[in-house]
Amino acid sequence: MAKILVAEDERDIRDLIAFTLRFAGHEVVAVGNGAEAVEAAPVEMPDLILMDVRMPRMTGYEACQQIKADDRVKHIPVVFLSAKGQESEIQTGFSVGASEYLLKPFAPMELTEKIKELLVKFGNA
Amino acid sequence: MVDNLAEDGRWTIQEGEQVPFSSLVAVPLVLGEEILGALLLLNEKRSAFIVEQLSLVEATARQFSITLNNSELFSLIRDQAENLGGMLRTQQMEASRSRAILESVADGVLVTDATNRITLCNVSTERILEIKADKALNQPLDEFAGVFEKASRTWIQTIQKWSKDPRSYQGETFAERLELDNGKVVAVTLAPVFFRNEFLATVSIFRDITHEVQVDRLKSEFIANVSHELRTPMTSIKGYVEVMLMGVTGQLNAQQERFLKIIKSNTERLNVLVNDILDVSRIESGRLILDYQETDVSRLAGMVVDEFHRRSQDDGRQMEFSLDAEPDLPHMMADPVRLRQILSSLVSNGYNYTPNGGHVTVKLHLAGAALQVDVKDDGIGITEKDGRRIFERFFRGDDPMVLQTAGTGLGLAISKILVEMHGGQIWFESKGVHGEGSKFSFTIPVAKAEE
Numbered sequence: 310m311a312k313i314l315v316a317e318d319e320r321d322i323r324d325l326i327a328f329t330l331r332f333a334g335h336e337v338v339a340v341g342n343g344a345e346a347v348e349a350a351p352v353e354m355p356d357l358i359l360m361d362v363r364m365p366r367m368t369g370y371e372a373c374q375q376i377k378a379d380d381r382v383k384h385i386p387v388v389f390l391s392a393k394g395q396e397s398e399i400q401t402g403f404s405v406g407a408s409e410y411l412l413k414p415f416a417p418m419e420l421t422e423k424i425k426e427l428l429v430k431f432g433n434a
Numbered sequence: 435m436v437d438n439l440a441e442d443g444r445w446t447i448q449e450g451e452q453v454p455f456s457s458l459v460a461v462p463l464v465l466g467e468e469i470l471g472a473l474l475l476l477n478e479k480r481s482a483f484i485v486e487q488l489s490l491v492e493a494t495a496r497q498f499s500i501t502l503n504n505s506e507l508f509s510l511i512r513d514q515a516e517n518l519g520g521m522l523r524t525q526q527m528e529a530s531r532s533r534a535i536l537e538s539v540a541d542g543v544l545v546t547d548a549t550n551r552i553t554l555c556n557v558s559t560e561r562i563l564e565i566k567a568d569k570a571l572n573q574p575l576d577e578f579a580g581v582f583e584k585a586s587r588t589w590i591q592t593i594q595k596w597s598k599d600p601r602s603y604q605g606e607t608f609a610e611r612l613e614l615d616n617g618k619v620v621a622v623t624l625a626p627v628f629f630r631n632e633f634l635a636t637v638s639i640f641r642d643i644t645h646e647v648q649v650d651r652l653k654s655e656f657i658a659n660v661s662h663e664l665r666t667p668m669t670s671i672k673g674y675v676e677v678m679l680m681g682v683t684g685q686l687n688a689q690q691e692r693f694l695k696i697i698k699s700n701t702e703r704l705n706v707l708v709n710d711i712l713d714v715s716r717i718e719s720g721r722l723i724l725d726y727q728e729t730d731v732s733r734l735a736g737m738v739v740d741e742f743h744r745r746s747q748d749d750g751r752q753m754e755f756s757l758d759a760e761p762d763l764p765h766m767m768a769d770p771v772r773l774r775q776i777l778s779s780l781v782s783n784g785y786n787y788t789p790n791g792g793h794v795t796v797k798l799h800l801a802g803a804a805l806q807v808d809v810k811d812d813g814i815g816i817t818e819k820d821g822r823r824i825f826e827r828f829f830r831g832d833d834p835m836v837l838q839t840a841g842t843g844l845g846l847a848i849s850k851i852l853v854e855m856h857g858g859q860i861w862f863e864s865k866g867v868h869g870e871g872s873k874f875s876f877t878i879p880v881a882k883a884e885e
Contacts, residue, residue: 319666319669319670321670321674322666322669322670322673325669325670325673325674325677328677329673329677332677332682363662392661392662392665392666392669393658393662394665394712395658395712395716395721396721396723413665413666413668413669414665414668414669414671414672414673414701414705415669415672415673416672416673416676417673417676417677417680418676418680
């Protein structure tokens with residue numbers, strides 16, 4: 310199973326994601342905003358980063374950009390999980406280097422499946 | 435010549451009348467062929483005039499005739515001049531009144547003549563386009579084009595096209611939105627002026643809609659924010675309920691499971707509502723753009739049918755779904771996400787408004803250059819009264835089965851817009867009889883519709 314870094318400012322949702330992914334057997338490191346994700350990524354070296362877009366201190370877009378500019382961690386796939394689902398927002402997500410853009414609300418089972426697929430796709434299964 | 439008036443039959447004296455004269459000479463005043471009057475010379479004495487005087491009198495009469503004629507001509511000319519002056523004054527008043535009206539309308543009015551020169555530019559045009567009328571007047575429009583920025587290209591091109599070839603005008607309305615470099619958004623409508631089939635001019639009306647556009651953008655941002663804010667708590671509710679339904683937090687009894695499923699389905703309902711409202715907002719602001727891709731409609735329809743088949747099992751309802759697709763249907767250019775949304779909306783209506791034991795059939799077949807999709811059910815049908823409003827936003831029928839089903843009344847309204855954006859049509863057939871159901875059909879051109 311994989312190590313996943315989760316950045317989500319809403320505690321209830323962060324706990325839900327962490328619970329769901331741990332239940333599926335993954336190791337989860339959870340942080341509360343983009344800045345913490347940028348700091349945690351090179352320390353934890355996760356297999357995948359799952360991030361919200363709208364977060365205090367640093368948005369997911371900015372964090373993704375910084376991660377993709379950091380040679381140590383730029384290979385790690387970043388997946389957005391956001392309630393912001395307009396075409397332009399999704400496009401921005403991909404343009405800052407995201408590998409996938411998932412929408413809230415999500416079904417835990419589907420999230421588990423999707424993460425499994427992405428881990429296979431990026432060779433970290 | 436009359437020597438004695440009292441005895442000459444050509445002079446009539448009324449009874450009792452005292453005539454103080456006895457003789458006269460009368461000469462007609464003639465000009466050309468017209469008789470203007472007569473010159474009479476009278477004397478108290480009889481036979482006061484002699485024949486030799488006659489030619490003198492005639493000469494005098496001619497002079498009189500000419501003078502008389504001149505004075506008549508003069509008064510005629512004077513009358514005419516007064517008339518003309520009056521007309522001119524009225525016309526000037528009319529013109530300045532029209533001018534005052536044109537100057538006081540809040541919309542900008544700009545007129546170009548048949549050679550594309552600007553012949554009228556009112557104060558509002560000056561204000562809206564930030565130009566000076568005295569610099570614009572009599573200038574060719576294309577020399578002035580730079581001022582209106584590149585946004586106005588089609589507007590100027592249309593004016594040039596009409597003046598070059600007036601027959602190219604087919605009665606269409608030209609309405610465009612100009613986004614000027616100064617940040618203003620201006621709506622322009624343009625029409626040609628014809629007089630007896632001759633192209634005379636074009637009239638452009640400008641309206642500053644910057645404020646409306648800002649308000650509209652604020653509204654869209656508000657809706658986007660609200661939907662984001664609604665999705666955040668929905669994520670928690672849906673997520674935790676599903677985790678509990680998965681049984682990972684412990685075994686559920688039947689009632690707990692039923693209640694959690696109720697929460698789950700209502701969260702779905704909220705989610706659909708939020709998505710529909712976002713769609714309507716996107717459609718209203720023109721931000722909904724189709725993402726055309728080669729699309730296999732049979733596959734999409736199959737996915738939708740399977741999805742509802744599963745849903746009916748989850749809901750414990752006895753419903754049959756079937757797909758009847760003509761073999762070898764071509765792939766078509768369409769937005770697969772939106773096409774699936776239309777299909778889901780129609781199948782969902784069939785599912786929701788058909789009692790247990792019913793059938794929903796999706797039929798795909800070619801109809802000319804378009805693919806036609808029929809979604810038929812044997813449910814409650816649509817009454818004639820409801821049918822008239824069925825594609826209106828937020829309209830819902832008042833059948834008990836409609837009232838007990840979660841819905842926003844937006845599905846068909848959105849589907850209609852999405853079908854029309856694809857260049858297709860949507861309609862329905864129903865007798866409004868319970869058990870006979872209804873059939874919704876839509877067409878989508880196989881090739882991408884020209885915009």
